[in-house]
Amino acid sequence: MPRRLRPVPLDFAGSAPLRLVFTAESAAPPKAVYAALADDVAGWADWFTGVTRVAPTPDGRGREVRLTGGGRFHETIIAAEPAARYAYRVDSTNAPALRALLEDWRLTPAGDGTRVRWTFAVDGPALFRWLMPLARPALAHVFRRSLRSLDRRLADG
Template sequence: MARRLRSVDLDFVESAPVRLVFAADVSAPPDTVYRALADDVEGWPGWFTQVTAALPLDGGAGRDVRLRGGIAFRETVVATDPGERYAYRVDRTNAPGMQALLEEWRLTPAGTGTRVQWTFAADGSALFRFTLRRARGAVGRSFRDAVRNLDRRLSAAAA
């Protein structure tokens, strides 16, 4: 059953006990990437293969997200800076050992495209923190694959 996590603010992205930070470039401009992240929540499974379902809640103020393997998140959006940043914290989850999670997507112009930086800021039991640190490579691959898929999706939509 889903458990309530510790409520964290946006500054948790800098102070979390475990911070995984990844970056990759896409050819679409920041405003287009932002719309894919914040406005097309239901489209996430089409490019982020770990996501099996994503539904916006409360007019975009929250999200319900399901991942492969049965992990579920109820999230609150904590930052919506169009073309620059999209961030959300997890309020409830069935993931074992997790105590707090905030994800931030930063978008910066990179030539005619966008540099996408994703920070996965988390806290949890000692075993959770250890496991997450050991999974850095797999999480990074998942992010890079997702951004590559998003780039293809946005390029096809623009054509």
């Protein structure tokens, strides 16, 4: 049964009790990376490791996400700045221990490509906040691997 999470504002990306921030370079320009994040919603399952399905919500203001292993998230998009920023918060999930979750993608030009910064801002019980940093290496690996996969996808057209 999905649980409602605390609705958080965009500034939660900078004020969350726990923030995991990852950066990497993409060979694609910011406009192409942004289009993959914001416009090609269903395409996430083809390049983001662990994502099996993403669909826009009927009102178009959010996404429904399924992960390998059965995780489900209902999200609301809270920032959509073409070629610069894409952020969403999780409104409900079947994942245990989460109280609030917001993901913020920032894109900045880097030569011919894009510097991508992904902030994973989260809140949960004290034990969760203590254990979550242990997942940092795995999330970093997923992020880098996914960005390489996105680069291949965008290069293939």
